[in-house]
Amino acid sequence: MHSxxxxxxxxxxxxxxxxxxxxxxxxxxxxxRSVLAAGxxxxxxxxxxxxxxxxxxxxxxxxxxxxxxxxxxxxxxxxPGGVKTVAAEGPGARLxxxxxxxxxxxxxxxxxxxxxxxxxxxxxxxxxxxANPDYPAGPGGSVRIAAAGSTAAFVPAGRALGWQSxxxxxxxxxxxxxxxxxxxxxxRTCPSCHGVNSVxxxxxxxxxxxxxxxxxxxxxxxxxx
Numbered sequence: 001m002h003s004x005x006x007x008x009x010x011x012x013x014x015x016x017x018x019x020x021x022x023x024x025x026x027x028x029x030x031x032x033r034s035v036l037a038a039g040x041x042x043x044x045x046x047x048x049x050x051x052x053x054x055x056x057x058x059x060x061x062x063x064x065x066x067x068x069x070x071x072x073x074x075x076x077x078x079x080p081g082g083v084k085t086v087a088a089e090g091p092g093a094r095l096x097x098x099x100x101x102x103x104x105x106x107x108x109x110x111x112x113x114x115x116x117x118x119x120x121x122x123x124x125x126x127x128x129x130x131a132n133p134d135y136p137a138g139p140g141g142s143v144r145i146a147a148a149g150s151t152a153a154f155v156p157a158g159r160a161l162g163w164q165s166x167x168x169x170x171x172x173x174x175x176x177x178x179x180x181x182x183x184x185x186x187x188r189t190c191p192s193c194h195g196v197n198s199v200x201x202x203x204x205x206x207x208x209x210x211x212x213x214x215x216x217x218x219x220x221x222x223x224x225x
Contacts, residue, residue: 056182082147106160
């Protein structure tokens with residue numbers, strides 16, 4: 001664990017300027033392409049469905065992997081009964097279990113009583129109907145983390161989103177402190193949650209496993225009207 005008390009110590013400056021959203025689709029990487037090919041799913045077909053339903057697709061190959069320098073969150077992670085990624089921190093280091101990826105969306109809800117207007121608050125993912133498989137085992141708005149660490153989910157386009165991994169009981173373990181927004185038809189893949197710059201906490205390179213969670217989601221997608 002690391003703690004800090006004092007003046008603001010990190011600043012990430014970005015340019016902000018008005019521009020029209022781009023519609024260009026970059027190439028999918030080989031692991032995700034192989035899953036679509038094995039499932040006989042055409043990328044154009046999937047993108048057309050995403051546009052029609054105003055959705056995006058997010059995929060992570062291994063939720064247990066984190067960049068070796070990212071030590072502000074729990075570091076040794078394991079999917080119960082599945083993959084684990086552990087740093088060389090000694091035999092007494094705690095091992096955290098992560099079973100679910102809980103997704104939040106920014107909803108404009110009413111402010112305090114007596115005050116006008118609304119404010120954006122994080123609410124568990126909702127309103128997608130049957131787009132994602134029903135998952136009563138996890139907390140609200142969550143999807144299962146597969147045994148090999150992968151996750152896949154359809155999410156609303158044009159909506160601020162954030163997420164966290166939770167333990168089997170639904171308690172937060174790794175909180176991703178970002179709001180992200182996706183375009184309709186966008187397919188966003190990530191090798192690991194908090195991506196690996198060179199090696200992860202165990203000294204391993206970026207994962208290249210075909211994500212099992214994407215296979216499972218596409219099987220479910222084929223059953224949708």
